[in-house]
Amino acid sequence: MENQAMTGTDHQHSEAVVQAAMWLADQNPAPQPIIPHIRERFGLSALEACEAAALSTKYRILRKAHG
Template sequence: MTSAPNHEQKVIAAAQWLADQNEPPAMVVRTIRERFSLSAKEACDACALAQKYRINRRAFG
């Protein structure tokens, strides 16, 4: 039996989702908060992590 994802897992999931978007949504923080049930800080953390994912993908393929 698996438990509900903790906050860190939700932030990572949101970051992965955002990094996969060709065009980020216009109101990205609001979208991430609603879609992944995150706080404003967690949504901002997810945005920062998504940017790191994009940079790593460009650098390392």
């Protein structure tokens, strides 16, 4: 069996990470710097904030693709 990275539905995000990602996806322009801002606003660790930032990009892409 191949070692696969945990992406998409394979990886469970905490509710705080999902909420931060949804909020960030709605920001135009996004606050800068992003990671410290969402860490403070949502009480996330650095890793969780990075996950939220990456997830927000997926949300933006899906919104553009599906209207």
